[in-house]
Amino acid sequence: MNNVVELKTASLMTVVTMRLGRQMLAIPASALREILDPLPVTRVPTADRSVWGVINVRGAVVPLAELRFAFGIPEEPATEASKMLVLDVDVAGEPIVVAVCADAVLEVAELDRHTIEPLPPKGSAWPHAFVHGVFRTPKGLLLFPNLGNIFAAQASAAGTALAS
Template sequence: MSATEASMTALTIRLEDELFAVEASRVREILDLVAITEVPSAPDFVGGLINVRGRVVPLADLRVMFGMHRPEPDEDTRIVVMEVDIDGEPTIAGILADKVHDVTEIESASIEEAPKVGMRWRPEFVKGIGKRNGGFIIIPDMERIFETSGGRSASAANSEERPAS
């Protein structure tokens, strides 16, 4: 987000007891829970595929990346279908949300960098922390989360380049 932007229009979602915000311009649609096809040997983070209007879409669970409990889906569970850039390519993916709240404006002045210590989540997966109504809203770095989950993290690349001993 550039410093010249006055605010970020965001869709707020709940994961466990935390409020997260994803850029509303990236959201394509919000679905009720649909049939999920499990993918054997897939990472926990992207362990399934869904059918969205005839298109195969990977379904990701941010709770895995943030080390959260994974409750059984309930009547509030939704799938947020969004566009994410992975290695510069726009990709459609779904993310699970315990509940979808609303679309809101988060003032750029209220968004701060994630602290490197004292956080429950890995700071490299958090683009920023916004403030709204006296509470905090976590803004995940979706590109970094999806690139890391896809095995493109620096540590994975380094391990692939090591010669066998």
């Protein structure tokens, strides 16, 4: 019985879609711990702006990351729709908990893995390492970020930012 379920999920993937600026991003539901209304953020001085703060998620100190900088998306003032998504991500083989900011959380969707498309070679400002690919949906282009690579880059950026 389990096998049947696995076969089905092998090609179907549940994602939560979120918005950053005008771009839609897909976050795998399996990586998502919870969605929170924005919490007070403590700035971490000297840290890279892509991981500029920490928040208290029920007693755990969790770093707050901005995905927008990885894709050159401009900052937006916080609104009612702003959310924080707490994620479990494998970074270089080690699981870490990290929260990311979203300008809005849109919906839960099922995507077929086979419909993923590579980035267009031209006309994209997105670093290829940060993207698994894109999905074309009726509502527009849905970006599927490579969270592991983004956070790995942030972890090392935080180190080099200070050393240089």
